[in-house]
Amino acid sequence: MKLAHPRTGKRFDSPVPAGAGWPGDPATRATAVADSAAQVTAMAEAAESVDQLDAEVAVCRACPRLVEWRERVAVQKRKSYAGEPYWGRPAPGWGASRPRVMVVGLAPAAHGANRTGRVFTGDRSGDFLFAALHRAGLANQSLCVDAADGLALNDTRIVAAVRCAPPANAPTPAERATCAPWLDAEWRLVGADVRVVIALGGFAWRAALDMVRAAGGSVGRPVPKFGHGATAVLETSHGEVTLMGVYHPSQQNTFTGKLTPQMLDDVFGKAAEIAGTRT
Numbered sequence: 001m002k003l004a005h006p007r008t009g010k011r012f013d014s015p016v017p018a019g020a021g022w023p024g025d026p027a028t029r030a031t032a033v034a035d036s037a038a039q040v041t042a043m044a045e046a047a048e049s050v051d052q053l054d055a056e057v058a059v060c061r062a063c064p065r066l067v068e069w070r071e072r073v074a075v076q077k078r079k080s081y082a083g084e085p086y087w088g089r090p091a092p093g094w095g096a097s098r099p100r101v102m103v104v105g106l107a108p109a110a111h112g113a114n115r116t117g118r119v120f121t122g123d124r125s126g127d128f129l130f131a132a133l134h135r136a137g138l139a140n141q142s143l144c145v146d147a148a149d150g151l152a153l154n155d156t157r158i159v160a161a162v163r164c165a166p167p168a169n170a171p172t173p174a175e176r177a178t179c180a181p182w183l184d185a186e187w188r189l190v191g192a193d194v195r196v197v198i199a200l201g202g203f204a205w206r207a208a209l210d211m212v213r214a215a216g217g218s219v220g221r222p223v224p225k226f227g228h229g230a231t232a233v234l235e236t237s238h239g240e241v242t243l244m245g246v247y248h249p250s251q252q253n254t255f256t257g258k259l260t261p262q263m264l265d266d267v268f269g270k271a272a273e274i275a276g277t278r279t
């Protein structure tokens with residue numbers, strides 16, 4: 001049964017078919033679909049633009065367990081969203097196409113990005129994150145509800161290390177490895193102006209280090225360790241990039257006060273200064 005998008009009113013199946021008119025859907029019905037790890041690698045290496053990459057990510061079906069999970073969640077839904085269509089597909093990177101700041105997260109949330117189709121959108125983690133990006137001048141507004149809410153990022157791009165919602169927020173090492181070429185390709189296609197990479201949690205920190213290494217960069221010795229407020233200067237083919245760690249804005253961290261708005265403000269403010277996004 002088709003249901004209306006909560007903002008646009010257009011009706012969609014769950015999961016949403018490619019090219020059906022969902023806000024921000026980068027794919028069309030003609031977009032090539034990767035359905036194995038080998039195809040992800042080949043298509044990611046061949047991608048010639050970030051638009052092509054986003055489209056191919058948005059229809060990827062290479063991880064059977066994650067495809068089954070994301071689509072099952074899109075049908076079963078959470079009670080409070082039962083009247084909405086669910087995206088039920090991978091969440092591509094989103095934001096500036098030539099960013100100076102790249103924010104790396106773990107994976108979409110089952111009822112967040114897997115519902116709205118935009119990374120970190122539609123859950124409390126995203127609310128916390130985008131409010132902080134707005135305070136740092138990296139987003140035009142703090143409101144973050146759905147993919148047609150008018151939110152835009154300033155010199156900033158947000159990506160997930162794994163682009164499908166995993167059960168229990170825990171991708172397997174094999175799923176992480178299967179998805180990694182999409183992140184590597186994103187770095188190749190949009191990374192030239194990036195001066196700061198912000199890793200949301202230890203998983204994202206390791207993914208960011210792997211991303212830089214995969215592109216021939218150097219992360220130094222000993223390998224930098226994740227911590228909130230940790231920084232490391234990485235050598236990349238386009239110069240020095242500062243990696244900054246913050247605790248993941250999960251409810252577990254924000255509700256308990258392990259991560260406060262001030263703690264995010266301190267890191268994002270510093271990141272904006274290093275990256276020169278402020279005028």
Ligand code: SF4
Pocket residue numbers: 040057060061062063066067090162163164175178179182
């Ligand atoms: S996690 Fe990544 S590689 Fe696996 S199906 Fe989703 S987009 Fe494809």
